[in-house]
Amino acid sequence: MIIMSRLPLGLKNPKAFHEGLTSFSVLYSTFEAALDSHIRNPSTPSRTRAILEHVYIPAIHRAATFEADLTKYSPLSEKDELTKGTPARSYVLNHIRRATTETPHVLLAYCHCLYMALFAGGQHIKAAIARSAVRKLDLAQHQAVPEEAKKSAPGVALFSFDGRSTKEEQELRQKLRDGIRQAEELLTPKERAEVLTEACEVFKLTRRLVDELDGLCGTAPSVLVATKQYTESESPTVPPVESQVSGRSWMRGWDKKRVEMAVKGFVCVSLMVGYFVYLNLTSQPVATEGLAEGNGN
Structure with a gap:
């Protein structure tokens, strides 16, 4: 909700969209780098590698797509300088590196929360970006919108998976779901609790980035008020450890x-x-x- 409510600002202001992409590229690229490092490092314990291999799907990785989208967005004028390093981005980077070094299995939380978000709400954002780009073509009312214009709209690479069709994207999504379930079976109760705790932290990291972007991009007060009550009432919490027992996944979160x-x-x-x-x-x-x-x- 907090991202979708701020999307119109990014569609109107290339600098705002660039800032948003930059902030979230830190989130994705940092945890993907950590995942890649644990998979490729010979010193990684075999059990840890077995857990992470279930969710290691290179076709889903987004670091390169962030770079592709960032090159298509630039400020409208030279006075709109882009922000380099920021406190929130540095915090996110350091937190992920520390958490995934000490407890690498928590990378499951990042894969689940962030990739599933792209498969779900990300498709709505992709459609909104494409519509905005098409409107800027200023086509005549009777003129059909070129299909390539929709596919090449700046900023949609992040939500596209190597040119796959909708059906193929759903298959990729299901592959990730199955991988998470298989990895979950290898976790101890303590490790499962740590993954759940980090999943809540992912939402907090996201909120930290958005709050900072509100200051950088001048988000309208009406938008801030509209999301304040929702985010305060829907803050994620971790179930008590005693409820995190072995059994079917749908019962563990009760x-x-x-x-x-x-x-x-x-x-x-x-x-x-x-x-x-x-x-x-x-x-x-x-x-x-x-x-x-x-x-x-």
């Missing part, structure tokens, strides 16, 4: 409140079923007696 609601619902349904069964049993003898009396008559 928190205490959801379990209580499920139990209450089950009790209510059970009482209703029991009540109807009771009515049926108590009314059966009466009906039988009446039938018998009728036959006697």
Whole structure:
């Protein structure tokens, strides 16, 4: 939500879009470099490599696509100088390097959160960028939009996967899902808790970058107010460790409140079923007696 709400600013201002791409390129390129390093380093423990190999899919890596998109965006004038290093970007870089060095299995959190975001909301951003680029062509009303104009719109390389079709992209997405599930089976309960904790941290890193971009690009106050309440109420939290037990993935994320609601619902349904069964049993003898009396008559 915080990214989509700020997208119109980037579509109108090339400098703002360039700043946004630069900030998020740090996020993606840093964790991808760490993943690549652990996979290629001979000293990486075999178990760690086995976990990470399940999510090591070069076709999804985005570092090169960020570079391709950044070359297509430049400020409108020389006075709009681009920002080089920033506190938030440095923080993100250092945090990822430290976390993935100490606990390399947390790279699963980055693969899941950031790649799945591209497969989902990223496609909406890609469509918005393409529409904006086409409008700037100022075509006549009756003139068809060239298909190449949509594909070559500046800024869409990030959301495209080597020219794959929509079906092929879905297959790539499923391959990542399967890889994450397979990697998850190799984690200990402690490692799983660390991955969940880092997944929450990914959202915090993203928010840190966006907050800084708001200052660099002058995000409108109305946009800030619109997203403040949402982000405060939807801050990700890690389930308690005792709930992170082995079993099916869809049960691991259940928190205490959801379990209580499920139990209450089950009790209510059970009482209703029991009540109807009771009515049926108590009314059966009466009906039988009446039938018998009728036959006697």
